[in-house]
Amino acid sequence: xxxxxxxxxxxxxxxxxxxxxxxxxxxxxxxxxxxxxxxxxxxxxxxxxxxxxxxxxxxxxxxxxxxxxxxxxxxxxxxxxxxxxxxxxxxxxxxxxxxxxxxxxxxxxxxxxxxxxxxxxxxxxxxxxxxxxxxxxxxxxxxxxxxxxxxxxxxxxxxxxxxxxxxxxxxxxxxxxxxxxxxxxxxxxxxxxxxxxxxxxxxxxxxxxxxxxxxxxxxxxxxxxxxxxxxxxxxxxxxxxxxxxxxxxxxxxxxxxxxxxxxxxxxxxxxxxxxxxxxxxxxx
Amino acid sequence: xxxxxxxxxxxxxxxxxxxxxxxxxxxxxxxxxxxxxxxxxxxxxxxxxxxxxxxxxxxxxxxxxxxxxxxxxxxxxxxxxxxxxxxxxxxxxxxxxxxxxxxxxxxxxxxxxxxxxxxxxxxxxxxxxxxxxxxxxxxxxxxxxxxxxxxxxxxxxxxxxxxxxxxxxxxxxxxxxxxxxxxxxxxxxxxxxxxxxxxxxxxxxxxxxxxxxxxxxxxxxxxxxxxxxxxxxxxxxxxxxxxxxxxxxxxxxxxxxxxxxxxxxxxxxxxxxxxxxxxxxxxxxxxxxxxxxxxxxxxxxxxxxxxxxxxxxxx
Numbered sequence: 132x133x134x135x136x137x138x139x140x141x142x143x144x145x146x147x148x149x150x151x152x153x154x155x156x157x158x159x160x161x162x163x164x165x166x167x168x169x170x171x172x173x174x175x176x177x178x179x180x181x182x183x184x185x186x187x188x189x190x191x192x193x194x195x196x197x198x199x200x201x202x203x204x205x206x207x208x209x210x211x212x213x214x215x216x217x218x219x220x221x222x223x224x225x226x227x228x229x230x231x232x233x234x235x236x237x238x239x240x241x242x243x244x245x246x247x248x249x250x251x252x253x254x255x256x257x258x259x260x261x262x263x264x265x266x267x268x269x270x271x272x273x274x275x276x277x278x279x280x281x282x283x284x285x286x287x288x289x290x291x292x293x294x295x296x297x298x299x300x301x302x303x304x305x306x307x308x309x310x311x312x313x314x315x316x317x318x319x320x321x322x323x324x325x326x327x328x329x330x331x332x333x334x335x336x337x338x339x340x341x342x343x344x345x346x347x348x349x350x351x352x353x354x355x356x357x358x359x360x361x362x363x364x365x366x367x368x369x370x371x372x373x374x375x376x377x378x379x380x381x382x383x384x385x386x387x388x389x390x391x392x393x394x395x396x397x398x399x400x401x402x403x404x405x406x407x408x409x410x411x412x413x414x415x
Numbered sequence: 416x417x418x419x420x421x422x423x424x425x426x427x428x429x430x431x432x433x434x435x436x437x438x439x440x441x442x443x444x445x446x447x448x449x450x451x452x453x454x455x456x457x458x459x460x461x462x463x464x465x466x467x468x469x470x471x472x473x474x475x476x477x478x479x480x481x482x483x484x485x486x487x488x489x490x491x492x493x494x495x496x497x498x499x500x501x502x503x504x505x506x507x508x509x510x511x512x513x514x515x516x517x518x519x520x521x522x523x524x525x526x527x528x529x530x531x532x533x534x535x536x537x538x539x540x541x542x543x544x545x546x547x548x549x550x551x552x553x554x555x556x557x558x559x560x561x562x563x564x565x566x567x568x569x570x571x572x573x574x575x576x577x578x579x580x581x582x583x584x585x586x587x588x589x590x591x592x593x594x595x596x597x598x599x600x601x602x603x604x605x606x607x608x609x610x611x612x613x614x615x616x617x618x619x620x621x622x623x624x625x626x627x628x629x630x631x632x633x634x635x636x637x638x639x640x641x642x643x644x645x646x647x648x649x650x651x652x653x654x655x656x657x658x659x660x661x662x663x664x665x666x667x668x669x670x671x672x673x674x675x676x677x678x679x680x681x682x683x684x685x686x687x688x689x690x691x692x693x694x695x696x697x698x699x700x701x702x703x704x705x706x707x708x709x710x711x712x713x714x715x716x717x718x719x720x721x722x723x724x725x726x727x728x729x730x
Contacts, residue, residue, distance in 0.1 A: 219619055224523070249621035259612035262635060272620035275630070321616070328620060 170195040170332060170362040171216065176230035178211055178220070178386075185211045187386045188230070193332075193379070198354060198363045200377030200394065202370055204409070208386040209366045210256075213334050216364065217251040218244050234332070249276055252330030256337045258317035260309035260324070265292075265301050268309045268320055272328040287327055294360070295323035296353050315346025322353065333357065335365040339372065351376050370410055374398050382406045455708070462702035464695055473702065479666040481686070486699045488706055490666040494583060494676035495710065498658060499651040501587025501672065502594055507644055509591075510598030514640075517599070518606035519628045530603060537596035545660030548589040553580040553661060556588070561673065576671040581663035584672040589657050594647035601643035605636045638722055645718045652711055655680040679707045 171193035178186035186208045193199045201209040214220040215228055218239065232239045239247050249272075260268050269288045288305070292298040297319040301312070309320055318338055325333060335354075339347040354363055354376050367373050373380050374394060381391040382405070390397065390406045401407045423431070465473060465486060476487020513533075517526045561578045568574045578584075609632045617627040633640070655678075663675020664685060683700050690697035 217619060219615055222615065222618060245621045245623055248619055253615075253619035255612055255615060255619075257612060259610070259616045261613065261616065261631060271617070271630075272622075275617070275620060275622040275626050324616075324620065 168195045169193070170235065171364070172231075172233045173212070173216075174231040174233070176212070176215065176228070176232060178208070178215055178229075179227040180223070181225045185386050186215075189388045191381055191388055191391045193362060193364055195362050196358060196360075197378040198358055198365060198376050199379045199381070200373035201364065201366045201381045201383060202368075202373050202409075203383035205368070207383040209381075209383040210336050211386075212383070213253075213336050213364060213366050216332070216334055217248050217253050219248070219253060245276075249328050250330055251332040251334060252325035252328065253334040254318070254321050254325055254336065254338050257341050258314055258321050260312075260317050260320050262308065262310055264306045265309050265312070265320060266305040269323050269327050272324060276328055291323040291327040292320075294326050294357065295319045296349065296356070297323055313346070315342050315349060318342060318346070318350060319353065322350070326357075330361060332362045332364065335363065337366050337368055340368060347372070370398075382409060384409070458701060458705040458708060462698050462705055464698040465702050468695075474706070477666075477668055481689075481696045484695050486695075488679075488703055490668050491677050491679040491682050491703060492706065492710070493668045494586075494662060495652060495678040495680070495707070497583050497672070497676065498586040498590055498662065498678060499648060501584070502590035502651045503644065503648055505588065505591035506595045506598055506647060510595045510643075510647070511602060511640065513595070513599045514602035514606055515628060515633070518603045519624075519632065526603075530600060533596045533599050537600065541593065541654060541656040542660075544589055544593050545657040547592075548585060548657060548661040552589060552592075553585055556580065556585055565673075572670045573672045576669070576673055578673040579663070579675065581661050581675050582673050583662060583669075583676040586658045586662035586676070586678070587672070589661055590651045590654055593654065593657060594651050597647040597650060598643050601646060602636070602640050605639035605643065606632060608639075609635045637725070641718065641722055645715060648714065648718075649711060652714070653680055653707065655684050659685060679703050679710075 169192045173189050173191050176186055176189040177184060189208075189212055201212065203209050211220065216232060216239070220226055220228070221244070228240065234242075234247070234250065239251075261271060263271075266285075266288055269291050270284055273284060273287055289298060289302075292301060297316060300316060301307075301320075309317065312320060318341075322333075322335075322338075339350055342350065351372065354365070357363060365373075365377065377394045379391065380394045380397040382389045382397065382401075382403075384405055390401060390403045392402075397406065398410060401410065469476065469486065473486065473488050474492065475489055476485075477489040478485045478487050479490065480486075517529055521529065557578065557580050561584070565574050565578075613631055613635055614627050617631040618624070622630070658678050659681035662678060662681060664677050664681060665675040666677045666682070667674065669676065683703055686696070687700060690700060
């Protein structure tokens, strides 16, 4: 009870003793996969940038072919968590991970990183197409992974652009520069690029933060359509977006997962005071 | 801070400095144009005599006899172009490789330390490189490198004939050593400026770190890398001191790189003191300066077109 009041104040919670009461011992009886629809599972994940601990004992389960949203104020660690799932966080020097993330039960930290990233696609906060043609952007992942033997490349590109709901807008200018597209189109192109290698999991890091409401609505529709094909984890600042799109929602605060539940539960009857304060706009 | 919607008064605007800044920077910019125009004017009027005497034949003539006043620019143009091309051929792969290592692979501390060293190299006076050429490079070439090259590639016309140390080949290698630092330091900055999200986009698709570097980062930076190469080429074309110390200073066109040659900048520096004002010989040297100027403009123009067409092709 006192701990709850303590961590309500962001300044208070940054003090060292706050770390001590975070991580309980590993759960007794290691049977995390009794439920076969768990696609991803984080277990007591700690993450450090140098001496700074950005994630404190995160444990959560992402269900297969569902949308899981991670919400929380800036700097709360939700993007950091997302970036550990495909180990893109490793590209920053002096970072360290403790704990486990399992993809279909296998520890991702022990996997070959390129094959992990082929299975776990990512879309970033700002649209980041390569300065190449639309076609080449989508084909890139297929080419580097040497997957173009099975199906003709053009077919894969078309299919991916259709899955990203961009085909109708670009089918006549596939060889134009991707940089000539609007921001929303560029972001859907980035989604198409990620989908082209047929990932099992798609990570989206605030994919709509640089987009206007219409482009945002298109991306959200797209997420619904994609849900039947892959597992989606989305980080968002926008609580309405989480409420509209996600099946499960996790609330992060100061590097801790405060609450994780069905989205309707999170938004109607959060069990933690901090979650309630955040989603009702009292801070953050 | 301004609470009214009216536009600021003249004193306010003057204090803001816009007109002053505009005038000053504009003057600085027109200064460049003025220098270029003056340079061209003097090169042109100073070379009236030989232009009237030899016409375009000056560019293709290969005799050089100041006593008989017979002048042709071909050996010098040839020497300048060959040494610069050879230098680029060696320096571009080495410089680019070094820049990629420093920007993408090396730990940041080591990268900064090495870059500092490389930038020091760029500041070494060219006469020092000339000495390096005479005392270090030429002996090594003579005892080791050239015999090996001749043994393997001796059938090629560029590696035939005797090698006396001073040669187009030696000058090209010294130039390569001199321009590598330019390519490295500029290319490294450009590679470092490639947005991190481009790297992450490639890595997130399952590209290895080398695939990311070679297929995403380098292409993204390619225009800038070309820029660094042309900066280096400009230095190579105009380099005087180091070249004249190792090229042999012999106005001949030889198909072999092992033969001595001469460059435009070198002949101007070497023979200027022997000429008298307004005389044919001096005016010929001024015309050679004009040729070098034109050569630089043409090469840079071609480079610009190349970059533009690349961008156009990429769209």
